[in-house]
Amino acid sequence: MTIPREVEADDATLIERSLNEPELFAVLFDRHAPLLHRYAARRLGAGEAEDVVADTFLAAFQHRGDYDRGRSDARPWLYGIASNLIGKRRRTEQSLYRAYIRSGVHPAETPGRQVEDGLNTLAVNRPLARALLRLKPDDRSVLLLVAWAELSYQEVADALAIPPGTVASRLNRARNQIRQALGQGE
Amino acid sequence: MDPLSSMWETVPPATPDDLAGARRRLLEGMRTRRRRVVTVPRLLVVAGVVTAAVVTPLIAGTGTSAYAVIERPDGTIAVTVNELRDPEGLAAELAAVGVKADITFLEPRTRCAVPRFESVDGAYGGPPLSKEELMRETRRWRSVKATRPISVREIGILPEHIGPDETLVLEFRDNQNADVPWTMGAWLARSGTPVHPCDRVPA
Numbered sequence: 001m002t003i004p005r006e007v008e009a010d011d012a013t014l015i016e017r018s019l020n021e022p023e024l025f026a027v028l029f030d031r032h033a034p035l036l037h038r039y040a041a042r043r044l045g046a047g048e049a050e051d052v053v054a055d056t057f058l059a060a061f062q063h064r065g066d067y068d069r070g071r072s073d074a075r076p077w078l079y080g081i082a083s084n085l086i087g088k089r090r091r092t093e094q095s096l097y098r099a100y101i102r103s104g105v106h107p108a109e110t111p112g113r114q115v116e117d118g119l120n121t122l123a124v125n126r127p128l129a130r131a132l133l134r135l136k137p138d139d140r141s142v143l144l145l146v147a148w149a150e151l152s153y154q155e156v157a158d159a160l161a162i163p164p165g166t167v168a169s170r171l172n173r174a175r176n177q178i179r180q181a182l183g184q185g186e
Numbered sequence: 187m188d189p190l191s192s193m194w195e196t197v198p199p200a201t202p203d204d205l206a207g208a209r210r211r212l213l214e215g216m217r218t219r220r221r222r223v224v225t226v227p228r229l230l231v232v233a234g235v236v237t238a239a240v241v242t243p244l245i246a247g248t249g250t251s252a253y254a255v256i257e258r259p260d261g262t263i264a265v266t267v268n269e270l271r272d273p274e275g276l277a278a279e280l281a282a283v284g285v286k287a288d289i290t291f292l293e294p295r296t297r298c299a300v301p302r303f304e305s306v307d308g309a310y311g312g313p314p315l316s317k318e319e320l321m322r323e324t325r326r327w328r329s330v331k332a333t334r335p336i337s338v339r340e341i342g343i344l345p346e347h348i349g350p351d352e353t354l355v356l357e358f359r360d361n362q363n364a365d366v367p368w369t370m371g372a373w374l375a376r377s378g379t380p381v382h383p384c385d386r387v388p389a
Contacts, residue, residue, distance in 0.1 A: 020380070024335060025212070025216060026212065026213065026336075027335045027336070029205075029209055030338045034199040034205065035199050037200035037208075037214070042194045049215055050200075050204070052207050053205065053208045061215065109196050125189075125193050128189060128193050143190070148191070182189065
């Protein structure tokens with residue numbers, strides 16, 4: 001039987017090959033940096049997001065020898081590193097939420113919505129921003145990795161090196177707070 | 187969609203321009219990590235390479251906007267594929283730099299019916315392999331060594347892994363994803379054996 005194997009490099013293969021051919025690591029950057037930047041920009045704004053992306057990939061490059069090659073998708077690994085870096089910028093993140101609550105403008109958002117849309121969005125997003133501001137940092141990380149980075153429970157557990165049960169309890173706590181905030185219509 | 191998932195969803199994914207600074211920092215960091223103590227002989231070698239880079243034209247080939255073929259000073263050939271059109275033109279450009287290639291551009295979710303050719307190694311043909319076996323074997327196959335990804339739109343061809351009169355068979359498939367526009371299969375067909383035209387079938 002003829003099997004044409006497309007060895008076109010899942011993330012694990014790329015990372016392994018980058019041990020001997022370091023320049024291949026740039027392919028991993030091209031593949032994941034656009035959405036990682038978007039995730040960081042939602043939490044910190046575009047300027048800080050660029051730093052987070054650069055520092056994430058530099059740290060990943062340094063530690064690529066430790067990468068678990070059984071994991072073909074490197075997103076949990078990269079988002080885990082990024083989460084740590086974002087955690088060190090807690091004040092910037094809190095400032096962004098506070099500024100949004102005051103002004104109704106997110107610095108990285110593309111303008112151009114209808115006014116009516118914008119008002120409806122604000123009515124939901126303001127209480128959400130207040131709720132995010134009040135969450136414990138660890139709970140917020142879990143919640144946003146699921147909601148904005150679209151990682152599964154297991155992927156979040158891998159990203160943050162915590163048991164899946166801890167992911168579930170943090171997520172549950174955070175979602176309750178979010179629901180309460182929306183229910184109160186602050 | 188729940189309200190939190192759609193919150194600030196109009197924040198767009200970063201463009202290559204947005205990421206240029208971060209990418210440059212990564213590349214500089216990668217070079218810094220590789221820097222070693224420079225002894226006199228190593229310094230001489232480095233100086234020689236720099237001189238060669240200066241006097242050798244970086245772009246030895248030409249190309250349309252759909253693709254570009256660049257012969258690098260180190261002997262590798264960089265192929266950028268921006269659009270999946272004119273496969274014969276790309277094959278001709280590769281022939282001009284000494285690489286005998288058979289190029290196919292495939293629509294999404296299609297592949298070429300097999301077998302099209304006789305491969306030099308197990309990358310095309312042979313029994314199914316486990317993931318571990320595949321990882322081990324790929325280190326030996328010249329089909330794998332002959333090309334390597336450089337970016338999501340660019341591959342490098344390493345002619346030293348291609349034997350006389352062997353054909354580099356490249357099948358690019360439209361990935362329907364602006365960030366990763368295509369996926370590619372790359373194999374080497376045995377010297378003196380034919381590569382049959384691609385008969386497109388569902389993947």
